[in-house]
Amino acid sequence: MGHRRWLPPDHIWRRKKNSFNGYEEHRLQPSRVEGEELLEQLRGVSHVQFGKSSLKRKRTPNQLNWTKKSIFFELPYWLDLGLRHNLDIMHIEKNICDNVLGTLLNIDGKTKDSANARRDLANLGLRKELHLQHDGDLLHQLQANIPIILCKLEMIFPPAFFDIMVHLAIHLSEEALLVGLVQYRWMYPFKRYLGKFKMYVRNRAHPEGSIAEAYVHLECLTFCSMYLRDIETRYNREERNSDVVGGSNESGNKPCLSVLSQKVRPLGTASSKKLSDTLMRKAQWEHYNILKEEDPHNIDRRHQNSRLRAIRPSEVTDDIYALACGPDPWVASYAGCIMNGVRFHTKERERHRRTQNSGVVVHGEHHGSPVDFYGVLHDIIELRYMGWHKVYLFSCAWYDVGDPRRGIHVRDHFTIVNTARHMYKDEPFALAAKHCKCFISRT
Known part of the structure; x- marks a missing residue:
């Protein structure tokens, strides 16, 4: 950094190598350039390009540290001023405070003591005590540093400060080397x-x-x-997040269709609302597609045979007949539910909470390719059919996962999704049983 040039010539730190850049510092403080000497240096500045340039200027060791000549030198008194420009004290204080606090508190994005910074020291062969170390090496280093720290404190504080608890700190590293992690043997529980x-x-x-x-x-x-x-x-x-088999009817007959036998337990009081015709058709189409996936050759015939219920009732089951008759246009809306032992909340319900249960992911297809759709839960819809049959749908806002450049980036251990871009805005519904919960961390 070169800060030792401002020290007195006989200062002991000028001869310290290992604590700085590996060299002794014998250079003196740079002298101020004034008067005609300053003008002579500025005359050598040419080919000035104002503004930001994409080309980085490579400066030779003999080249002076000037990029342009200020227009203020045309003033007759400017060359005689002792202070031509004021330093920005506010931003100097702010940046120094950010660097110190960010490094001491290890604030992500603000700390200067990062892994890359320590790797740079290892590549330069400087400050070996700051090189990245393994846990065993770190504990041995800690074992050597604790006595030094206690001796420094002993030179500052009175003897009454050093009770038995302060002394026991000298044995912590040895204990960690012998028995390992501390959370299995401390007194907190x-x-x-x-x-x-x-x-x-x-x-x-x-x-x-x-x-x-x-x-x-x-x-x-x-x-x-x-x-x-x-x-x-x-x-x-009973477990806190236990669910019940949805779609059970009063007669005790268990539904044979998967859409009518979802394990969903709604939470809270339902609010009744009427879906528009467009949303109702999309809601019906969603669980119709699920049945088609289970039996693609039989679903249409089963819906057609439901019309024979009045003629031959034994040939059509109650489940198929209930689906064929359609749902009630008035649906129940919930702000939370428990499904397959997992708790889900709508985005509105958890607005003032510190927990997150609104992130969802559904496996599906996009342009013929399998893809995981990520979204946020906005509503939980309960469709009601004849015979107390119920179908649960999640109404979600889907993030754009079709654009690998601006929408989604899949990494080894996490997936980055652009929450500002959405897709399938006209198809918000998905069967509740197909959802899995995911945690969305905003950066």
């Missing part, structure tokens, strides 16, 4: 468990007795719950 028992304290005069009594009661209840079958206990409690 026990502290949380004791915090739970502190809530059971009723007699503040004897808190230890209350904690012991609460522990005995909890163990007894846990043991007895292993033998209780007719009440809910911690061993037979």
